[in-house]
Amino acid sequence: VSARPTRDRLRSEELALLRLLAGAGADRDPVIFSSRELGEALGVSQQAADRYLMAMAQATYLTRTLGGRKQRLQLTPAGVEVLRREYHGYRRIFEGPGQLRVTGVVTSGLGEGRYYLSQPGYIVQFQERLGYTPFPGTLNVRVAPKELLRIDVVRHWRGTRIDGFQASGRTFGGATCYAARLNGRSSQLIRPDRTHYQDVVEFIAPESLREALGLRDEDPVTMELMES
Amino acid sequence: VSARPTRDRLRSEELALLRLLAGAGADRDPVIFSSRELGEALGVSQQAADRYLMAMAQATYLTRTLGGRKQRLQLTPAGVEVLRREYHGYRRIFEGPGQLRVTGVVTSGLGEGRYYLSQPGYIVQFQERLGYTPFPGTLNVRVAPKELLRIDVVRHWRGTRIDGFQASGRTFGGATCYAARLNGRSSQLIRPDRTHYQDVVEFIAPESLREALGLRDEDPVTMELMES
DNA sequence: ATTACTAATCATCGAGTAG
């Protein structure tokens, strides 16, 4: 008779609450509601609505500012993320897997890609999960901030997971790979869990993309990303 | 101590079940799962997954065919509808209100639009909720079956409701209106709850659209539909 | 192997109400 783990899935009423708030604009600016109003909109009692609010605030999905009357409510980025994840779950069903075409320019990295891609701990995973051993070096592409936001949706795609590990007395972080075409050439976009760059995305392939595509720094490239 | 009304909102686990099945293709073809597999995927026990299946089958959201091992599961149109409604709820948040541009050709109706639009029971509602009294006659537009499917998404939009009523010893059905532009001219697409046509959509406006736009039968028109 | 019933336990609800 051990304790059950805490729920990882939100209850439908809690999700409905976040959706209601987002629909009222709480994903951008604070909105004003009382727990009674919310309960009425959700078809539950004031007490239940209040419990949902407390739970969602506890989970840091929203922030509350209690006033004498009603309260200011605003979704946190984590709260918006929850909704966006739900959205993409449904989107996949009705719109099919996502696709994305983004442009950027080739740039030079710090050369550390070569070091990481040479680690046996990574190589065995690449071989097993991608079916090839990457050329030891990433092609780095710098993208405009606006395009970076578009690329960010791959966070919700299911990619190929590369797990972190320990070796040589240090920790190597995990990453996720997404199928891609770089100027038409098959490759993978690789996103480290703890990224080093702000506006740069990295690509790997069996061969040197820079050589195979004849690319130099500042050359424009077209990236096509495909879900699953 | 009265009985609580039965839930109108699906529990998140039940929704997750429908989503899981749809993701596996059960919205098109039957899929094979055991209640144990589903329970594992949902993070609940076999017994709970089984109860969800029973509840969803009871609600006619899916059909089950029990075999000696596992079971064939397929979502019904009603089940797919549930998911699509959820999808549009989220879509509105992240993508904004929907828009749609469809083409079709002008056609002649049975002339019954004139009769219906002359009923005072409708007119008072049009005046109050649309802000005008429609010209007594609908413009009928025939659309290709494929386009009809695209138009069907307005089912999930929130339009302006026109309620049914009783008068002169008979029943007049309800309808929903959606903001539209017909060849650029402001109008409303009106969808009767019980439609008489298969491939025809009807438009109303303060004036005669046919005259104002100089349209004859078989003339092509462009319809722009806008959500809320 | 399945599905699905029963019983015991846990979670959640709304009513009442304090602050």
Added chain:
DNA sequence: TCTACTCGATGATTAGTAA
């Protein structure tokens, strides 16, 4: 008015197990 607590009733869950 609000938020949010306690509490008894009701729902929902899992373990055990029948078929």
